Amino acid sequence: MKRLINWQPNKPLGIFLGLLPFALLLVIYLVSSDLRLEANPNDKLLPSFAQISDGFSRMAFEPSRRTGDYVFWQDTASSLTRLALGVAIAATIGLMIGLLAGSLPLFSSWLSPLLTVVSLIPPLAILPILFIVFGLGELSKVMLIAIGITPFIARDILRRTQEVPSEQLVKAQTLGANTSQILIRVLLPQIMPKLIDAVRLSLGAGWLFLIAAEAVAATDGLGYRIFLVRRYMAMDVILPYVAWITLLAFLIDLSLRQMSQLLFPWHDLNSKQGGKS
Amino acid sequence: MKRFLALLFTLSLTSFSHASDSFKVCWSIYVGWMPWAYGAEQGIVDKWADKYDIDIEVVQINDYIESINQYTAGEFDACTMTNMDALTIPAAGGVDSTALIVGDFSNGNDGVVLKDGDSLKDLKGQQVNLVELSVSHYLLARGLDSVGLSEKDLTVVNTSDADMVAAYSTDDVTAVATWNPLLSEIESMPNSTKVFDSSKIPGEIIDLLVINTETLKANPKLGKALTGAWYEIMSKMSGSDSAATKAKTYMAEASGTDLAGYEAQLASTEMFYTPKAALELTNSADLVKTMKNVAEFSFTHGLLGEGAPDAGYIGIETPAGTFGNSSNVQLRFDPTYMQMAADGSL
Numbered sequence: 292m293k294r295l296i297n298w299q300p301n302k303p304l305g306i307f308l309g310l311l312p313f314a315l316l317l318v319i320y321l322v323s324s325d326l327r328l329e330a331n332p333n334d335k336l337l338p339s340f341a342q343i344s345d346g347f348s349r350m351a352f353e354p355s356r357r358t359g360d361y362v363f364w365q366d367t368a369s370s371l372t373r374l375a376l377g378v379a380i381a382a383t384i385g386l387m388i389g390l391l392a393g394s395l396p397l398f399s400s401w402l403s404p405l406l407t408v409v410s411l412i413p414p415l416a417i418l419p420i421l422f423i424v425f426g427l428g429e430l431s432k433v434m435l436i437a438i439g440i441t442p443f444i445a446r447d448i449l450r451r452t453q454e455v456p457s458e459q460l461v462k463a464q465t466l467g468a469n470t471s472q473i474l475i476r477v478l479l480p481q482i483m484p485k486l487i488d489a490v491r492l493s494l495g496a497g498w499l500f501l502i503a504a505e506a507v508a509a510t511d512g513l514g515y516r517i518f519l520v521r522r523y524m525a526m527d528v529i530l531p532y533v534a535w536i537t538l539l540a541f542l543i544d545l546s547l548r549q550m551s552q553l554l555f556p557w558h559d560l561n562s563k564q565g566g567k568s
Numbered sequence: 569m570k571r572f573l574a575l576l577f578t579l580s581l582t583s584f585s586h587a588s589d590s591f592k593v594c595w596s597i598y599v600g601w602m603p604w605a606y607g608a609e610q611g612i613v614d615k616w617a618d619k620y621d622i623d624i625e626v627v628q629i630n631d632y633i634e635s636i637n638q639y640t641a642g643e644f645d646a647c648t649m650t651n652m653d654a655l656t657i658p659a660a661g662g663v664d665s666t667a668l669i670v671g672d673f674s675n676g677n678d679g680v681v682l683k684d685g686d687s688l689k690d691l692k693g694q695q696v697n698l699v700e701l702s703v704s705h706y707l708l709a710r711g712l713d714s715v716g717l718s719e720k721d722l723t724v725v726n727t728s729d730a731d732m733v734a735a736y737s738t739d740d741v742t743a744v745a746t747w748n749p750l751l752s753e754i755e756s757m758p759n760s761t762k763v764f765d766s767s768k769i770p771g772e773i774i775d776l777l778v779i780n781t782e783t784l785k786a787n788p789k790l791g792k793a794l795t796g797a798w799y800e801i802m803s804k805m806s807g808s809d810s811a812a813t814k815a816k817t818y819m820a821e822a823s824g825t826d827l828a829g830y831e832a833q834l835a836s837t838e839m840f841y842t843p844k845a846a847l848e849l850t851n852s853a854d855l856v857k858t859m860k861n862v863a864e865f866s867f868t869h870g871l872l873g874e875g876a877p878d879a880g881y882i883g884i885e886t887p888a889g890t891f892g893n894s895s896n897v898q899l900r901f902d903p904t905y906m907q908m909a910a911d912g913s914l
Contacts, residue, residue, distance in 0.1 A: 423738055508725055523701065
């Protein structure tokens with residue numbers, strides 16, 4: 292008899308097993324929602340799918356009674372702008388610090404300890420300080436995201452830079468390369484795909500900081516809306532927003548992965564065919 | 569399968585799991601609700617529960633809105649909240665609720681503060697930071713009404729109450745609407761003028777103990793025990809002897825301030841120390857007018873649910889009459905138990 296440890300599900304079964312937990316969660320939701328609505332048709336905790344789609348279409352396709360905006364798209368645009376700006380700033384600074392500190396001992400001797408300490412500060416704990424320094428407007432929201440994930444990206448890039456075999460650096464020098472040529476021609480092409488990986492990993496934290504910032508003070512945004520309608524328990528709005536955030540996060544991650552494959556084909560080649568060359 | 573799941577999730581999502589004669593009450597930190605902390609700690613609630621042979625568990629919830637949501641979801645049988653939140657959260661959510669005890673109304677505890685400017689009219693074109701859709705928002709709308717402005721004339725920025733004081737100290741913020749103890753903290757900062765407060769709309773922001781109507785109907789003992797305990801605490805803290813000071817000191821410390829700070833907050837709160845005073849407000853025709861204002865504000869801000877065609881969609885029953893749809897009454901002001909307390913028949 293085949294041992295359990297050697298038992299591989301075939302493809303259709305694999306897909307079925309993968310979908311099963313989702314289907315199960317859906318059924319659990321539908322049954323409990325049904326039950327609660329049966330007991331109280333106005334219940335807001337677990338709205339039916341019809342109520343959720345009503346809530347969604349109200350936010351997305353009807354102009355708001357107060358401002359005339361299409362709230363859902365307005366929120367999405369504001370949040371994505373903040374997230375993109377914050378992540379872009381963090382990636383740029385993180386790349387520069389990481390690359391310089393990883394390659395130049397003169398930099399790393401004073402930057403590394405600072406980076407380690409700074410990365411240990413929980414950004415949400417210094418939120419009140421961020422307000423006073425950056426105000427309450429857009430800047431502070433972008434800065435919270437940037438401050439929150441820059442240390443992570445910088446430390447990751449620093450480690451990846453140090454992982455580049457020193458033989459390569461020596462070889463480049465024997466071929467006459469100067470420091471900036473080594474940085475730009477040898478290290479940067481190998482680090483860029485790693486930067487995309489680091490950004491992908493830090494996006495989860497980026498969303499967290501975005502939503503925290505919008506919960507503190509805002510007039511629009513996905514996090515703002517969730518915290519606002521939480522005041523009257525409008526789950527028919529909260530649930531589609533959460534699903535939308537999840538979808539956006541998935542799409543951003545997917546496009547970053549595709550971008551990495553497109554722009555830096557050598558990176559994937561290495562990881563896929565490593566050892567074959 | 570469906571049946572099994574149904575059973576499992578009924579158990580996890582509703583409060584059927586506890587016995588019918590034990591009840592849970594929640595409260596959150598606010599000057600008018602601190603007596604519950606004292607009553608629970610000093611065993612006054614237990615004493616009254618024992619008298620009626622029931623169990624009452626009093627639970628403090630640190631997040632005010634979360635406490636109301638928990639009550640609405642059925643985790644608690646009763647909870648402290650304002651009249652506006654009682655209408656927009658449980659009542660709009662189809663949880664038929666009764667205001668068992670009318671505890672106090674805000675008489676200056678909620679206010680609008682400006683940095684540069686000395687009247688509400690100066691708000692025109694400014695940003696106002698406040699907790700959107702809260703009583704602060706309601707207060708601002710009522711204030712703007714009184715000077716012929718509307719919300720369109722300014723920008724409302726939703727700001728978490730926890731960050732209000734820090735937010736006010738930044739240059740971006742020029743005006744806030746908030747409540748005590750944050751209000752007094754902000755008022756005391758330089759260049760700050762309070763241009764409007766709840767003492768100008770007395771009796772409109774009311775603090776209640778709200779109880780699930782069905783639970784109350786099935787268990788009048790719970791109503792009696794809670795009301796009895798409340799007025800025993802009230803009579804204790806309203807005295808001028810050392811016991812009153814001791815009680816108030818306890819409440820002050822439990823809310824994170826000292827006796828002087830707590831007394832200052834009490835000064836801008838119209839506490840109903842006697843059931844008679846509470847009954848006066850509950851029975852008055854003014855209550856209907858107040859609830860009409862609140863319902864209209866809630867309707868124009870979309871708080872009554874999308875099914876609501878007008879402000880009267882949810883019926884509000886008071887002793888002096890019903891506002892709105894009398895076939896969809898979800899919020900009731902019931903003077904029965906406070907009357908029993910006044911008559912000394914508890």
